[in-house]
Amino acid sequence: MEHFIVSARKYRPSRFEDVVGQRAITSTLENAIANDHLAQALLFTGPRGVGKTTCARILAKQINQDGNEREDEDFAFNIFELDAASNNSVDDIRNLIDQVRIPPQVGKYKVYIIDEVHMLSSAAFNAFLKTLEEPPKHAIFILATTEKHKIIPTILSRCQIFDFRRITVQDIKQHLALVAQSEGVEAEDDALHIIAQKADGALRDALSIFDRVVSFAGKNITRQAVTENLNVLDYTYYFSITDLLLENNIPQLLVSFNDILAKGFDGHHFIMGLASHFRDLLVCKSNETVDLLEVGEQVKNMYLEQSSQTSADFLIEAIELANECDLKYKSSRNPRLLVELCLLQLGSLTKKGEKKKTDPNSYVIPPSFFKGVASGQEPVSGNTGIREQVARTSVDDIPVSYETVEPQPATPVVKEKVIERPQILAERNARKVSALSLKSIQKKQQLKKELIANQPDEADLPVSEFTESEMLSAWKDYSRQVEKDGKYNLLSHLTMGTPKLEGSLIHLVFPNDTIKVEVERAKYELLGFLRDRLQNYEIDLSIEVNETETKRYVYTAREKFEKLREKNPLIDDLRKEFDLEI
Secondary structure (H helix, E strand, O other), rough: OOOOOOHHOOOOOOOOOOOOOHHHHHHHHHHHHHHOOOOOOEEEEEOOOOHHHHHHHHHHHOOOOOOOOOOOOOOHHHHHEEOOOOOOOHHHHHHHHHHHOOOOOOOEEEEEEOHHHHHHHHHHHHHHHHHHHHHOOOEEEEEEEOOOHOEEEEEOOOEEEEEEOOOOOOHHHHHHHHHHHHOOOOEEHHHHHHHHHHOOOOOHHHHHHHHHHHHOOOOOOOHHHHHHOOOOOOOHHHHHHHHHHHEEEEEEHHHHHHHHHHHOOOOHHHHHHHHHHHHHHHHHHOOOOOHHHOOOOOHHHHHHHHHHOHHHHHHHHHHHHHHHHHHHHHHOOOHHHHHHHHHHHHHEEEEEOOOOOOOOOOOOOHHHHHHHHOOOOOOOOOOHHHHHHOOOOOOOOOOOOHHHHOOOOOOOOOOOOOOHHHHHHHHHHHOOOOOHHHHHHHHHHHHHHHHHHHHOOOOHEEEEEOHHHHHHHHHHHHHHHHHHHOOOHHHHHHOOOOOOEEEOOOEEEOOOOOHHHHHHHHHHHHHHHHHHHHHHHOOEEEEEOOHHHHOOOOOOHHHHHHHHHHHOOHHHHHHHOOOOOO
16 A cells, blocks of 8 residues: 555645745745845744645745755755644753754754744743844744734744734635646535535645545545535535525424434534524625625525525524524523524514514503603503603603693592602603713703703692601511512611601611612602602601711621520520520
């Protein structure tokens, strides 16, 4: 059996003209050599398999050529390759520095190619700094790495950096066609395109896949052979799935997905490919974006045909659903059900009469609600939870003016019970407007004018007498409402102490200013609740800070025990009975 050389080595470029997909970098290096303008420290960075080491070897060979060398001269004595992954210590770098001092025996330059340079330790980097900054005239360093961010900045600042980019699918396909022609292999255009896509921008990976497919299919490479060998989902699956979605054929959709799983394909890979398929259909909608479609000419026509059968709205919603399924796949306990549910939703997008899901964060408030509020009446029946919706809706979203409300038939007004008050509503709205912009300041001024204009006559407001126990009962009801809303921080502040009543003024004392600020933020809502419940609109809050109040709260185990014993003296008997320690 003859010795086999893999294509990645056999077809490694020996000239800059043969390097694929890096024309900008190779032209720069050629001009630098021709004009004697080459830096002594170069950094080649980029993804795997894009030609970093190849360009370093070509550069090392060309700078030593003077026209008198043999045709097969490779200047092996002048090129030193060091693998930093296995030679990453300080001693390895010191040995390298010692070698740098010796001038070359043949040629002008000694070239040191350090591959995977990001693997060097910090100490090795620091030992290398001085030599890299001021190397001998005969020494040139070429550093290669796939992870530039791991190299310390002091090394980066001493190097001329060349960023290698991923090779395009088209460039890889053209190079594979040349290799196939050289090897006497007949390959379909779609087959080479799939290999190029699978390589993900790395030409070395593409050549390795090409060798594998040739070993599997022989001298005739077809699209079916490539998809079978690489275990990739053929685009024909996605075309048939999309046709079923447009036909709303949900049963056949589930059967087709089951067939895909039975052939060993992963559900996550399927849903990602389906989202990419929708994206490709969407870019075919415009002549300006159709060039973003990286497929063969035959497949491109198939995409254009199916794209004409779909609407842009359908494709955008389909991409959103497929992408959401992709994000949730890894965290799902039942990933197959998740994909099937996504297919059910996709299959229902074009069904006639299907009601689309509304946005749960959008609230539609009927004008009758504001009419009822303006006249001091209950909102019309059937609008449950409308006050909560108003509380969660900003003023900018509901530009309502009380003066422009259309007149409604007169309804009886219950004077004994005032549900809402324009002053309180305006105060709530005023607190919701930010003062971080000119528009917000103008809005606050407008609300202030509304507050003054809508101030009702004091004679119309109920001022009923109430006891301290009734006030405490209303206070507890408000605390329960706060707890139901999930505002546990405010709940702890309101239940921290007992409010004291003095006439219609409720006194609150807190141990620090932080708690006072938190309670003042909820002051207007609290006042509105108490005034409504106790039917007295002269109620007001007095919030004070007394640092001695902290003594009322217990922290140590002994203080907690003493506090419990005050409430129940039998706890002390329990401790003595079981001889417990605190």
